[in-house]
Amino acid sequence: MNRIKLLLLLFTVAARTSNLYGADTAPLVQSKQGMVVSVNPEASDAGLQILQSGGNAVDAAVTVALALAVTFPEAGNIGGGGFMMVWPGAGVDPVCIEYRETCPAAVGRDTFLKENRQEGHHTVGVPGTVRGMGLAHQKYGRLPWASLVAPAIRLAQAGFPVDKTLASGLNRLIEQTGEFPEFRRVYGKADGSVWKPGDRLIQPDLAMTLSVLATDGPNAFYEGQIADKIVAEMKAGGGCLTHDDLAKYRPHVRVPVHTTYRSYDVFAPPPPSAGGTQLIECLNILERFDLAALGPKSPRAAHLLAESMRRAGCDRVRFQGDPEFTPVPARLVSKEHAEQVSHSIQLDQATRSEDLAEDLKLTDEPPSTTHFSVADGAGMAVANTYTLQNSYGSRVVVRGAGFLLNNEMTDFNWKPGVTTRAGQVGTEPNVMAPGKRMVSSQCPTFVSRDGRLQLITGSPGGRTIPSTVLCVLVNVLDFQMSIRDAVDAPRWHHQWFPDHLQFEHLGDPEYAEQLQILKQWKHNFGSDIKKLGDGYRRQGDAHSILIRDGTLYGASDWRRTQGKAAGW
Numbered sequence: 001m002n003r004i005k006l007l008l009l010l011f012t013v014a015a016r017t018s019n020l021y022g023a024d025t026a027p028l029v030q031s032k033q034g035m036v037v038s039v040n041p042e043a044s045d046a047g048l049q050i051l052q053s054g055g056n057a058v059d060a061a062v063t064v065a066l067a068l069a070v071t072f073p074e075a076g077n078i079g080g081g082g083f084m085m086v087w088p089g090a091g092v093d094p095v096c097i098e099y100r101e102t103c104p105a106a107v108g109r110d111t112f113l114k115e116n117r118q119e120g121h122h123t124v125g126v127p128g129t130v131r132g133m134g135l136a137h138q139k140y141g142r143l144p145w146a147s148l149v150a151p152a153i154r155l156a157q158a159g160f161p162v163d164k165t166l167a168s169g170l171n172r173l174i175e176q177t178g179e180f181p182e183f184r185r186v187y188g189k190a191d192g193s194v195w196k197p198g199d200r201l202i203q204p205d206l207a208m209t210l211s212v213l214a215t216d217g218p219n220a221f222y223e224g225q226i227a228d229k230i231v232a233e234m235k236a237g238g239g240c241l242t243h244d245d246l247a248k249y250r251p252h253v254r255v256p257v258h259t260t261y262r263s264y265d266v267f268a269p270p271p272p273s274a275g276g277t278q279l280i281e282c283l284n285i286l287e288r289f290d291l292a293a294l295g296p297k298s299p300r301a302a303h304l305l306a307e308s309m310r311r312a313g314c315d316r317v318r319f320q321g322d323p324e325f326t327p328v329p330a331r332l333v334s335k336e337h338a339e340q341v342s343h344s345i346q347l348d349q350a351t352r353s354e355d356l357a358e359d360l361k362l363t364d365e366p367p368s369t370t371h372f373s374v375a376d377g378a379g380m381a382v383a384n385t386y387t388l389q390n391s392y393g394s395r396v397v398v399r400g401a402g403f404l405l406n407n408e409m410t411d412f413n414w415k416p417g418v419t420t421r422a423g424q425v426g427t428e429p430n431v432m433a434p435g436k437r438m439v440s441s442q443c444p445t446f447v448s449r450d451g452r453l454q455l456i457t458g459s460p461g462g463r464t465i466p467s468t469v470l471c472v473l474v475n476v477l478d479f480q481m482s483i484r485d486a487v488d489a490p491r492w493h494h495q496w497f498p499d500h501l502q503f504e505h506l507g508d509p510e511y512a513e514q515l516q517i518l519k520q521w522k523h524n525f526g527s528d529i530k531k532l533g534d535g536y537r538r539q540g541d542a543h544s545i546l547i548r549d550g551t552l553y554g555a556s557d558w559r560r561t562q563g564k565a566a567g568w
């Protein structure tokens with residue numbers, strides 16, 4: 001290793017910090033020039049190399065997104081959609097590049113009334129990721145598009161080592177996906193044996209698709225040979241998506257929702273993300289209480305978090321939909337609204353969700369989505385969350401093209417008017433309509449102070465997403481935790497219905513007293529909540545960057561894989 005490389009390595013100190021929350025953690029990485037934090041080491045390294053070769057944060061984010069489509073197929077994608085928050089730097093307002101999927105033209109509000117399957121061709125929404133990345137690049141990119149796609153092509157062609165999570169995910173899916181032969185062909189091992197950590201996954205069809213995108217540009221996904229393959233796949237499997245749906249798909253540049261929180265500014269994605277508005281509503285409620293004085297392990301702080309989440313969750317069900325189709329009230333993110341809804345919060349008694357609005361109940365969502373954060377040395381940053389909805393989406397791999405399609409149609413209110421105690425939501429704002437975007441919980445977030453970016457975060461986790469982001473923000477802004485501890489700290493979640501307060505460390509003796517008091521205050525922890533992971537439920541995967549005095553501190557989240565914070 002030459003001297004310069006050695007010095008660089010020493011500078012990007014990957015030190016294990018003291019961790020308040022037990023052995024489960026990952027390194028905190030410190031750097032000055034640039035940082036990429038994602039769920040996958042190959043993708044983080046690919047993004048870092050783009051920064052090192054003169055690319056900015058958006059260039060690196062495009063590369064990370066495409067690399068994750070290769071190395072993290074459960075959620076990384078070109079067949080899904082998401083939200084990219086861009087912090088352009090130097091006094092320019094942040095924007096949200098919204099590339100959420102849309103409803104195909106052939107699908108209307110009642111199309112799936114009698115359909116219960118949550119996977120398969122009918123669940124595929126018009127994918128937004130490729131045009132979303134194209135728009136981000138066109139608006140902000142510095143390096144040529146083809147050079148940003150190249151690392152993903154290399155990873156698909158040469159392969160990469162499968163980790164424990166991917167090996168077990170693929171083995172499980174291959175066993176289950178009898179009706180999806182292309183999934184087995186693309187993700188199965190050539191000799192038919194099971195995947196083991198360290199095996200190489202090579203994806204020649206995906207390499208070919210990415211090469212077409214590199215040479216012909218993002219539109220090649222929507223018109224031309226890739227579009228032809230998608231439509232052929234749809235016809236073969238009885239899906240609804242057509243050439244016209246693909247050609248008409250457009251991402252949007254949107255103005256983020258914003259609030260002040262104590263001395264900070266917080267920016268998150270606007271509708272059709274409900275997650276951004278939920279986060280802002282929670283913060284506006286919590287600002288009315290002195291959380292710092294209460295401390296992170298106080299029952300009252302947890303109670304207030306829960307009550308804010310409950311109210312924001314209820315408002316989501318009432319109001320949230322695609323703003324092009326349904327008016328989403330701007331007051332949801334106002335201080336006045338927070339004041340109004342706070343009146344019903346009692347300090348030592350949980351509100352019954354029933355009492356906020358009757359006859360409505362929410363469903364849970366299965367994994368997976370992924371979030372990554374990027375900052376370059378020149379003040380530009382990206383918070384990107386994108387998804388296929390379920391883990392491995394619809395399970396439909398486009399024949400001969402090597403990539404998975406989303407099952408994002410399941411984020412619509414599937415059965416209009418049917419809002420049941422069994423957990424379905426059928427409220428009007430989020431019913432299906434041709435061309436409409438389904439509501440999302442995704443919530444990539446920026447926090448700044450005096451115009452300077454301080455925190456980049458976000459998470460997967462379906463309806464738990466805004467709760468996870470809220471926990472990270474409160475941990476940093478109120479409880480003054482390091483970003484390592486803020487990411488590691490056990491997380492809370494409430495979504496209004498089911499009327500359950502979720503906590504990652506349920507059953508941990510360290511929290512017994514706190515939980516006992518919360519139970520006395522009538523919080524319901526739900527008999528169906530199982531302990532997951534190493535004895536504990538795991539919520540989200542918040543790959544985050546904290547910026548203090550010009551230094552970038554990257555903390556990957558270890559909850560799904562170890563992830564990687566790659567600093568320069």
Ligand code: DON
Nearest residue numbers: 367368369440441460461462
């Ligand atoms: O956009 C949404 O809200 C969902 N499709 C996200 C799904 C998700 O986060 C699952 N991941 N763990």
